[in-house]
Amino acid sequence: MTICAPLAARRAQAGQFVMLRVGEWGERFPLTIAGYDRESGTITVIFQPVGKSTALLAALNEGDSVTDLTGPLGKPSHLEGLKRVCVVGGGLGCAIAYPQAAELYRQGAEVHIIGGFRNKELIILEDEMRAVSSRLHICTDDGSNGHKGLVTDALKRQIEEGNAYDAVVAIGPLVMMKFVCLVTEPFNIRTYVSMNPIMIDGTGMCGGCRVTVGGAVKFACVDGPDFDGHEVDFDEAIRRSAAYREKEETARHGCGLFKGVTA
Numbered sequence: 001m002t003i004c005a006p007l008a009a010r011r012a013q014a015g016q017f018v019m020l021r022v023g024e025w026g027e028r029f030p031l032t033i034a035g036y037d038r039e040s041g042t043i044t045v046i047f048q049p050v051g052k053s054t055a056l057l058a059a060l061n062e063g064d065s066v067t068d069l070t071g072p073l074g075k076p077s078h079l080e081g082l083k084r085v086c087v088v089g090g091g092l093g094c095a096i097a098y099p100q101a102a103e104l105y106r107q108g109a110e111v112h113i114i115g116g117f118r119n120k121e122l123i124i125l126e127d128e129m130r131a132v133s134s135r136l137h138i139c140t141d142d143g144s145n146g147h148k149g150l151v152t153d154a155l156k157r158q159i160e161e162g163n164a165y166d167a168v169v170a171i172g173p174l175v176m177m178k179f180v181c182l183v184t185e186p187f188n189i190r191t192y193v194s195m196n197p198i199m200i201d202g203t204g205m206c207g208g209c210r211v212t213v214g215g216a217v218k219f220a221c222v223d224g225p226d227f228d229g230h231e232v233d234f235d236e237a238i239r240r241s242a243a244y245r246e247k248e249e250t251a252r253h254g255c256g257l258f259k260g261v262t263a
Helices: 006-011 052-058 091-106 126-131 151-160 174-187 234-241 245-252
Strands: 002-004 017-021 029-032 035-037 042-044 068-073 084-090 110-117 135-140 167-171 190-194 210-213 216-219 226-228
Touching: 006 035, 006 042, 006 068, 029 091, 084 091, 084 151, 084 174, 091 110, 091 126, 091 167, 110 126, 110 151, 126 135, 135 151, 151 174, 167 174, 174 190, 174 234, 210 226, 210 234
Parallel strands: 084 110, 084 167, 110 135, 167 190
Antiparallel strands: 002 042, 017 029, 017 068, 035 042, 190 226, 210 216
16 A cells, blocks of 8 residues: 655655554554655555454555554664675565565665465565565465475575575564574574564553563564564563454454444
């Protein structure tokens, strides 16, 4: 979705996000800035309608408006000086991984991209990722695109083939990022992950997005969202991410919680 947001587009950088709200009684939720055009004053977000709020966003038509948009938020990704990088994206994480890969490519780095999806129907941004990488490998859980496997297996294979990466950037489900870090740690490869925990305001005031990094509490919305993956307590983050699963299911299937919300 392309959104006219001149102030956000003017300052947006790779790795940052916006907070959106749809409808007077809608909740605030974060989406990564997948692209921006400073000249036209627009930003691009990529999302999957899996809950009530994203369903409301998906129901908007061309010319409609979101109720609120705040951003860019979070710290931009620090990608300067990297010469050879492998960017690993899992599912919709590729929507976040792509702008990071594009920025690395713009800076002259050699970029390899590994993308993982459940099946070939869910593959996104294939042409865009190919345009900003010298090596692109897309695999699916069911092998429906002809390449069955996990991103971690593909990453380990590329490292063992002799690719000396300055860094690995991993973005996707928490479990995926955890196991990417377990692959890179024995090789002492710097690994950056993008954390997207529960967020409420996106400005550091609520504390809902706290994650433990290097034994210290950090707030993903203002200290991140990028962190050293080898220092993230993924087990804690995974437990916290499930805290509202029951309420999310209730909202998704239509209770009175969002009564009066319209697109």
